[in-house]
Amino acid sequence: MAEHFTEQIVFNKPKIELHVHLDGAIRVETILDVARRRGITLPAGTVKEMTHICVVHQPATLTEFLGKFAEYMHVIAGDREAIKRIAYEFVEDKAKEGVIYVEVRYSPHFLANTDVEPIPWNQKEGDLSPDEVVCLVNQGLAEGEKAFNIIARSILCCMRHMPSWSKDVVELCKKYKKDGVVAIDLAGDESLNCEAYPGHRMAYEEAERCGVHRTVHAGEVGPASVVKEAVEVLKAERIGHGYNILEDQVLYKQLLEQNMHFEVCPISSKLTGACDPDFTKHPVITFRKDKANYSLNTDDPLIFNSTLHLDYSTAQNYMGFTEEEFKRLNINSANSSFLPEKEKKDLINKLYEAYGMVDGFVGSSSVLDGFLLGDGELRNGDRMLGHSGYNPLSHFIVF
Numbered sequence: 305m306a307e308h309f310t311e312q313i314v315f316n317k318p319k320i321e322l323h324v325h326l327d328g329a330i331r332v333e334t335i336l337d338v339a340r341r342r343g344i345t346l347p348a349g350t351v352k353e354m355t356h357i358c359v360v361h362q363p364a365t366l367t368e369f370l371g372k373f374a375e376y377m378h379v380i381a382g383d384r385e386a387i388k389r390i391a392y393e394f395v396e397d398k399a400k401e402g403v404i405y406v407e408v409r410y411s412p413h414f415l416a417n418t419d420v421e422p423i424p425w426n427q428k429e430g431d432l433s434p435d436e437v438v439c440l441v442n443q444g445l446a447e448g449e450k451a452f453n454i455i456a457r458s459i460l461c462c463m464r465h466m467p468s469w470s471k472d473v474v475e476l477c478k479k480y481k482k483d484g485v486v487a488i489d490l491a492g493d494e495s496l497n498c499e500a501y502p503g504h505r506m507a508y509e510e511a512e513r514c515g516v517h518r519t520v521h522a523g524e525v526g527p528a529s530v531v532k533e534a535v536e537v538l539k540a541e542r543i544g545h546g547y548n549i550l551e552d553q554v555l556y557k558q559l560l561e562q563n564m565h566f567e568v569c570p571i572s573s574k575l576t577g578a579c580d581p582d583f584t585k586h587p588v589i590t591f592r593k594d595k596a597n598y599s600l601n602t603d604d605p606l607i608f609n610s611t612l613h614l615d616y617s618t619a620q621n622y623m624g625f626t627e628e629e630f631k632r633l634n635i636n637s638a639n640s641s642f643l644p645e646k647e648k649k650d651l652i653n654k655l656y657e658a659y660g661m662v663d664g665f666v667g668s669s670s671v672l673d674g675f676l677l678g679d680g681e682l683r684n685g686d687r688m689l690g691h692s693g694y695n696p697l698s699h700f701i702v703f
């Protein structure tokens with residue numbers, strides 16, 4: 305088991321999670337169960353042994369971490385029942401953590417066994433296409449939403465090393481926009497420069513043209529220039545991780561002004577070797593000081609043997625996060641979600657209510673009261689809301 309501290313629940317209130325990979329959040333029990341049903345032999349027969357194999361135990365490299373997916377993806381990929389099941393169970397697990405809104409991401413190609421070249425995970429060709437994978441995940445998420453009373457949306461990932469898949473990915477985002485697919489992402493090994501890969505660029509241009517939201521893994525282990533490229537070339541609206549933005553202070557200030565959202569994953573950032581393992585030096589401490597817009601996320605809880613509670617307790621115990629900051633970052637996360645505006649407004653109001661910030665209700669005449677807690681200082685670029693209306697794009701939470 306990865307060396308963690310005793311898990312505490314330090315923020316037992318409704319939460320938003322924007323950066324978590326479906327294929328990095330599968331239950332070990334399910335992997336074993338599906339393997340048994342399909343007659344697939346695994347190197348481990350018990351949950352304890354299989355957990356040991358799937359988990360990154362010590363800070364490693366992103367490449368070593370990505371290698372962990374090969375331990376179990378062949379069990380789930382190509383199996384309709386398993387794919388729907390992992391989506392459903394994912395929603396159940398998130399509901400148990402107190403998440404009320406989640407955007408979960410995955411590569412449809414990594415779960416398919418036909419219409420994908422090359423066929424991943426050494427599978428034999430079958431008849432499950434990336435398109436049908438998206439339908440199955442949508443079904444699992446929708447059933448989970450009903451059963452566990454949370455909202456689950458999905459993001460489809462392009463993979464850095466497979467630019468030839470990206471056109472399909474954006475087409476699937478367009479096709480399933482009405483079925484809960486809210487955005488496109490670019491995941492995988494960031495040291496591969498996407499400028500050299502027109503496949504990704506063209507997919508992101510099409511996404512922008514068609515109103516598909518865009519996030520990009522950037523500045524996780526790659527330099528600030530990858531973040532710059534994500535923002536300027538791929539027109540990313542959010543950045544996955546983004547820690548190395550701090551290397552380029554000019555760009556960082558510009559993104560602060562733009563209220564760019566950073567999807568921060570504390571436990572992940574230690575175990576992928578993205579950040580110093582000493583959490584007291586974590587970039588999110590600077591983000592907090594600068595009142596940046598960011599979320600706290602698990603990324604791949606299966607592989608980090610973690611939960612969202614662990615990310616929050618780490619933030620509290622090692623980075624000095626307070627309850628007020630947890631509220632602030634969750635409201636900012638809701639505001640940076642890829643929901644349509646009306647649903648976003650409802651979600652933000654749900655948080656205000658749960659956090660006892662009823663004066664902050666979006667649409668109420670005293671909306672400013674909810675914003676100006678703490679020092680109440682406005683940063684350059686912060687805009688105050690008038691009493692008359694709600695503009696989520698200019699909606700900053702200032703504590």
Ligand SMILES: O=c1[nH]cnc2c1ncn2[C@H]1C[C@H](O)[C@@H](CO)O1
Nearest residue numbers: 325327373409410411461491492521
């Ligand atoms: O933290 C990550 N950085 C880059 N790529 C990642 C990370 N976590 C998961 N992935 C990759 C591996 C998955 O198979 C893929 C789609 O979810 O995204």
